[in-house]
Amino acid sequence: MDITNRTVFIAGATSGIGLELARRFAAAGSSVVVGGRRADLLDRLAAEGFGTVAIDVTDQDSVGRARDTILRTHPDLDTIMTMSGVGMPEDLRDPAHFGAARQMIDTNLLGTIRVIDAFTPHLVRRGAGTVITVTSGIGFLPFPLMPTYAASKAAVHAYSEALRAQLDGTGIEVSELVPPAVATTPEQARLNPRALDLAEFATEVMDLLQADPTPHEILVKGVLMHRWAERDGTYADLVAQRSQALAMLPSRQ
Template identity: 85%
Template sequence: MDITNRTVFIAGATSGIGLELARRFAAAGSAVIVGGRRTDLLDRLAAEGFATVPIDVTGQDSVDRARDTILHRHPGLDTIVTMSGVMIPEDLRDPAHFSAAEKTIDINLLGTVRVIDAFTPHLIGRGTSTIITVTSGIGFLPFPVMPTYAASKAGVHAYSEALRAQLDGTGIEVCELVPPAVATTPEQARRNPRALKLAEFATEVMDLLQADPTPQEILVKGVLMHRWAERDGTYDELVAQRSQALAMLPGRR
């Protein structure tokens, strides 16, 4: 994938991994449109030189307005990245967790589908374009503290596979980015010393994206243990290790 002359829309890029990738695409020479819900952060990024657009991926009207605005201002759009997502701890012994499950599915899975659906006709019309979905190592190796997050990302993985098959022959390549734990703030780095540094993660991602052909899955070295745990016979052991974190839930202390 040539990252030097793309027109890229990243939904959910006002902070964290999304923002870092936006900066990397821009530094490589691509035009980048940053989408997000928080107008204060969008204003800061506009001052930094990014094109911005408000978008709430849980609302079809908001997604449609964002699409119309982007395609009016950037008719050459050829790449979308579905970065929007939330991670919410849940105690499945407490039925009150259901509201968190609904929110997670609506943003992580249905939000991905809404954004893709909004832009697919345009991308097909271009003949050559890219959709980058964002899943997680947790979609392949669950972290029991966040069960619906794991389910939502496993769903996005399956959806990406089906999307790639259905769009075969249209000129659209479907690429799945699979992050491991990434420390996007100093606090996150303190809480999880094993998390990858954001800059190192982004460098590896951009290097992998530039392969020809673009890999169907962008797998940095730090996520391989998650992605291939079942194949390697380490799945049960690793899930058991990760289950120890259930003690952090308020009802388990």
Template identity: 85%
Template sequence: MDITDRTVFITGATSGIGLELARRFAAAGSSVIAGGRRADVLDRLRAEGFGAVPIDVTDQDSVDHARDSILRGHPGLDTIVTMSGIGIPEDLRDPAHFAAAQQMIDTNLLGTIRVIDAFTPRLVGRGAGTIITVTSGIGFLPFPVMPTYAASKAGVHAYSEALRAQLDGTGIEVAELVPPAVATTPEQVRRNPRALDLTAFVTEVMDLLQITPTPHEILVEGVLMHRWAERDGTYADLVAQRSQALAMLTGRQ
């Protein structure tokens, strides 16, 4: 895809990967509307020349209001990036985990669907555009400490595949960004020294996005071991290795 002349709306653009993607699209020449819940960051982005709208992807009214505001100010919108997501560790032996599971499904899976539904009619009417969903390497190679996060991202993968099939022939392309662990905060660097550097990760992503045609899956080098573990016969060993992290849960040894 040509990233130099797009009008891009990114949900979850007030931190981490979403914020860095917003800056990279803008630097390439695209117009960017950042969406998120952090009003202070949205104000800073407005001051930098970005479009910015508050949005809570778990709230249908908030999604609808954001859509209406964006389409009034940016009728040429042609690219949606569904970056919003949360990940919470869970101990499945404790039924109290269900509240966290519900929150992750509502944000990661249903939030993605709400945003896509809000803009698909406009993109179909234009006859062109791009939807970029965001999953995770954990959706292909589970990290047992975060079971519902993995399930939600696997769900977004399946939904992306179906969305691409249903939109075939409309002029809308569907790409799935599959991040591995990416160090977006100093705390994440401390917890996972093997997490990818944010700047290097997004540089690789932007290079992959510019391939023509846009790949169905945006796979940086660091996520290939997750994506192809079953095919390569490494799945069982890697899941066992990653299960060692269960010791971090309270009350486990």
């Protein structure tokens, strides 16, 4: 993938990994449109020179308006990345967790589908382009403290595989970015010393994206233990290790 002359839309890129990758694409020479919900952050990014658009991936009408705005100002759009996501712990012994589960499915899975559906006809008409979905190492090696988040990301992985098969022959590549834990703030780095440094993660991602053809899965070294745990025979031990985090739930204390 040539990252120097793309026209990229990243849904959910006003902070964290999405924003860092938006800046990397722009620095390489691509035109980037950042989508998000917070007007103040969008205004700040517009001042940096990014294209911006308001979008709430849980709202079909909002997604449609964002698509129309982007294609009106950037008719040569050739790359979309579905970065929007939310994750939170859940206590499955308490039925009150369902509200959080519904929010994660609506944002992480259905939000991904809404964005892809909105732009697929445009990319098919172009006869070329790239869709980059975003899953997680947790989708392959569950973190029991965040069960629905893991389930939503596993679902996006399966959806990405099916999307790639259905778009075969259209000229559209489908790649799946699989981040491990990445420290996007100093607080996250403090809470999880094993989390990857954001800048180092982004550098590795951009290097992988430049392969031709673009890899089906963008796997930085730090996520390989998650992705291949079943193959390597480490799955059960790692899930048991990660289950220790359940002690953080109020009901377990």
